[in-house]
Amino acid sequence: MRAAILAVGTELLFGQTINTNAAYLSRELQNIGIDVMYHYTVGDNPKRLKELLNLAYRDVDLVITTGGLGPTQDDLTKEVVCEYFGEPLVEYKDYTKALEEHFKKAGYKWTDNNRKQAYFPLNSTILDNDIGTAPGIYLEKGGKAVATLPGPPREMTRMFQFKLKPILLKDSNDFIYYRILRTFGIGESSLETVLMPLIDKQTDPTIATYAKEGETSIRITSKRKSLEEAKAEVDSMIFKVNQIIGAHVYSYDDESLAEVVGKLLMKKNISIACCESCTGGLLAAALTEIPGISKVFNRGLVTYTYGAKEEELNVRPETLLKFTAESGEVCREMVEGLKEKTNCDFCISITGIAGPEDLSPEKPAGLAYIGIAYNGKTEIIEFKHRNVSRKWNRNYMLLNMLYEIYIRVK
C-alpha cells in the first residue's frame, strides 16, 4: 500500500508551526508496511486542497490528512474530503449532544459553530477523539482511502494509534514488529559507528538511530509473515546490540528516563527527595509526572537564592561566600542538609550555571554539580556540557541527574 500525508493549515505555510506530524506518521506507516510517497502541506484553501487530493490519488491508495478539523470556518478538511469523495455530511445528533455535554463539564461556553464537528459522511468510520473535540473519519471508496486526523500532535498520535492503525492493520499481510531502545551517554554518530557492522549487514531487521536532545534511540524493526517470526528476529538483534552498547541502554520499550527512574523507585520502594538550584524544579516536575509517585517522592526544594539554601538546607554562609553557590562544596552541603532534613533513602542536589551567560571563565554555562546521598555515602559529580541555550543546558542537567539515579537504583 502507498500513502501520502497531507497537512492542512496556513500556520504551517507561515512557518509558525513545524510539521512534526508528517515525520511521526511516516515512521508509523513504515512500521506497518505502508510506503509513504509524498508529504504535502497546503493552506486552509478548498480549491488547492482538492487539487492535491487529485494529484495524490494518481500515485497512492491512501491519503492521511492532518489538521483543519476544528470548529472554525477555516477548518475545512472534512468538508473538502467528503465533497471530493461525493459523500454528503450528515449531523450525528448523539455527537452533538456529547459535544455539548463535554463543553458543559469543562465549563466552556457552547457556541453553535462547534456543531459542525458532529457532521460525518454516512459511509465512513468515525475516529473518536478521546482528548479533544474534533473527531476524524476513515472513508474508503472506489479503491481509494482517506483518513482525517486532527492537527495537534497529542490528539493526532492518540487517534492514529488507537483508532486508525487498527483499521489499517486489517488490510496488511505483513506483520511488523519493532522495539525502541533508549540510550544515554553516547552520541548518535558514535552509536552508528559502533553498530555499523550490524547495520551494514542487515536488511531485516533494520536498525535505525535517532538523536533527541541529549538522548539517542535505536529502532529495531522486522517485517515478516507472522508476528512471532518478526518478534524473534527483533529480540535476537537486541541481543547483538546489547553485546556492543548494552551499558548505555536504559529502556527497551521507548520509555523516558524519568519514567524508568520513577518506576524503579516505586518498585524498590526507595524514598527520594531533591533540592535543585540551576534546574529550578525540573527534576521534581519530571518525577511527579509519573502516576503513583507520591508513594516514594517526599519533597523537592528549589533553593534559588543564597538565603533559601541557608534556611532550607543549612548551607553555611561562609561556604557560599568562599566557593559561590555553583560549586561542589555547596552542592555537598545542599545534599547533606536535605538528608538531615528528610532522611529519605535517596537524596539528590544540583547546583550549576544554566546560562545562556557564563558566570565566569572558570564557571561556564553548562557546568553543574550533582550531589547524591545514598546507601550510606555521599558523592559529588561534576559535569560540563556547554550549549548556547538555557533550556538545552537545563534539560541536559536533568537527564544527567536522572541517569545518576538510574545507575544507582537499577
Added chain:
Amino acid sequence: MRAAILAVGTELLFGQTINTNAAYLSRELQNIGIDVMYHYTVGDNPKRLKELLNLAYRDVDLVITTGGLGPTQDDLTKEVVCEYFGEPLVEYKDYTKALEEHFKKAGYKWTDNNRKQAYFPLNSTILDNDIGTAPGIYLEKGGKAVATLPGPPREMTRMFQFKLKPILLKDSNDFIYYRILRTFGIGESSLETVLMPLIDKQTDPTIATYAKEGETSIRITSKRKSLEEAKAEVDSMIFKVNQIIGAHVYSYDDESLAEVVGKLLMKKNISIACCESCTGGLLAAALTEIPGISKVFNRGLVTYTYGAKEEELNVRPETLLKFTAESGEVCREMVEGLKEKTNCDFCISITGIAGPEDLSPEKPAGLAYIGIAYNGKTEIIEFKHRNVSRKWNRNYMLLNMLYEIYIRVK
C-alpha cells in the same frame, strides 16, 4: 510573488528527519513579501520530482528546493531541475579545482563522484556554499524561477541568508507584517465567535486563530506596499481586537505566559516564592527558565507528602486529616506558611488532583486550589478542568497559576 518549497529526500519520507527547513524558509519568505502556497516532500526519485515541479508551477512563480545536492548518485535535484528547464549542465573547471583543494585541506579522500557538484547550467547564478561542498543554483526562465538549496539546515539557512535572499529582495514589491497575540481563558471557538464581525469583513489585515494546549493565539497579518503601511494596518486591527477581547490577551509578541509573568516580576521587582503539590515543581521550573529570574525568584517547595507540608509549611495535621491535602483549607495553610517562612511579596500555593485517576467523586482529577498571598490579602481560587491526561491537567494547572499571577501584577 508566490512560492512552493520542495524538499527532496527519502529520509524525510521515512520520518527519520523532521523537515524544519520548510518552516524556516516559510517564515523568511513571508517576511520579504513572498507567499508560500505549498510545501512538498518527495523521495530521491526523478520522475516524481519532475511531476511536482510541473504541478507547482501551475500556481507559483518560484520553487525553492532543499536537499539532493550532494555527490552521491541519489542526489539528483539539480539534474532534474535543469532538465525540467531545458538547461544542460556544464562543468565549471574552476569549481572542480576548488573542490579538490577543499578535500585536500580537510584531509578527505577525493572521489570522482564529487566532480558532479561542479556542474551548473550556463544561464544560472551559482549560490556558493561557504560551509559545505554542494553549491546551489538560482535559475530564471520564462517567468519561472527555481533555487536549489542544500538539505542540512546549517548550510541551507546560510545559503538562503547570504546568497538567495539578496536575489529575491531585488524582485519584491510587497511587505508583510504580522503580530501574534496570545490569550488565556477563552477557547478557540468562542474567540472566533466574538471576533467574527472583524474576521468576516477583513481581507487585509487577516485574522487567524490557533489553539495550543490550553492557550489560543491570534495572528494578525497585513501585506502592503511599504512596511510602515503594513505595520499601521496591523496595529489598528489590534486596537479593534483589544476592544473585544483585550482582557484575555497577555502578550502581543507571541511570548509564553511564563515569560510574560517572569518579566513582569523582574521589572516590578516583586519577589516570589511558590509551593506546589499536584504540579510538583512545574511552576518553579517554568519561572526559572527565564534568564535573570534569580533576582526575584526566592524559592520553590514541592511539598508532596503530608509530612513535607507539615514540616515545610506548618500545615496542621488536623487540617490535612479533616479536609485531605487536596482542599482549599490546606491550600490556605500552605500559602500562609510560605508567606510566614519567606516573606516574599508574592506567595503562591497549589494543591489538587493531577490524575489520571479521580481521588473520589467529589475530588475528580483536574480539581485544584490555588492560594495567593499578595498585597496584604490571601485568596483561594478553586478551579476544575478534567482531562484524561495527567500531563494535560498539570500543564493546565500551571497555566492557571501563571495567569492568576499575571492578572495581579500586570
